Amino acid sequence: MGTFSVRATVWNVGVPEKRLSLELLVGTGATYTVIPSRVLEALEVKPARMVRLRLADGRIMERPLGEVGIDIEGYTASATPVVFGDEGVYLLGSVTMEQLGLAPDPIARRLRPTEALLMISLEARVA
Numbered sequence: 001m002g003t004f005s006v007r008a009t010v011w012n013v014g015v016p017e018k019r020l021s022l023e024l025l026v027g028t029g030a031t032y033t034v035i036p037s038r039v040l041e042a043l044e045v046k047p048a049r050m051v052r053l054r055l056a057d058g059r060i061m062e063r064p065l066g067e068v069g070i071d072i073e074g075y076t077a078s079a080t081p082v083v084f085g086d087e088g089v090y091l092l093g094s095v096t097m098e099q100l101g102l103a104p105d106p107i108a109r110r111l112r113p114t115e116a117l118l119m120i121s122l123e124a125r126v127a
Contacts, residue, residue: 004109006092010035011043011069013079018043019069026104026111027091029056032065034085034093040066047084072111075100 004026011019020043024033032051047064054060064084070077072092077099085091097103102111 004104004106005090006072006111008092009071010082012045013067013069015044016069022090024090024092026097027093028104030091030093031095032081032083032093033068033070033096034083034089034091035068036087036089037064037084038087040068040082040084043068045082051081051083053083070096070100072100072102075102075113 005023006026007021008024009019009021011017020039022035022039024035027034032053045066045068047066049065050062051065052060052062066082066084067079068082070080077096080096080099081093082096083093097111100111101114101116103114104110105112
């Protein structure tokens with residue numbers, strides 16, 4: 001599958017004025033969005049916890065995980081998990097795409113809106 005990038009605006013959820021625009025590679029194999037540590041530190045994003053991550057070569061590593069707000073093409077998530085990554089690593093992960101209601105279209109090389117599921121029967125509603 002081909003790769004492509006999208007323009008995103010990210011911000012500190014506690015200080016929304018601290019924001020910037022950047023390009024994220026759509027990472028269909030990445031669970032979490034990854035932005036370089038120095039960028040997150042400049043936004044004053046604080047790590048909330050450590051997360052264990054499996055790399056493509058099978059190695060396991062631990063990295064800090066924080067939260068940022070994100071907007072891509074008018075689709076907004078007020079808080080999404082973000083990994084404090086290495087320099088030059090800008091990935092849009094599947095958790096963020098799901099929160100935004102977007103999915104990659106590898107043929108058109110863009111993100112497309114998805115249909116969310118609400119698996120409840122109308123007959124099962126409580127009055």
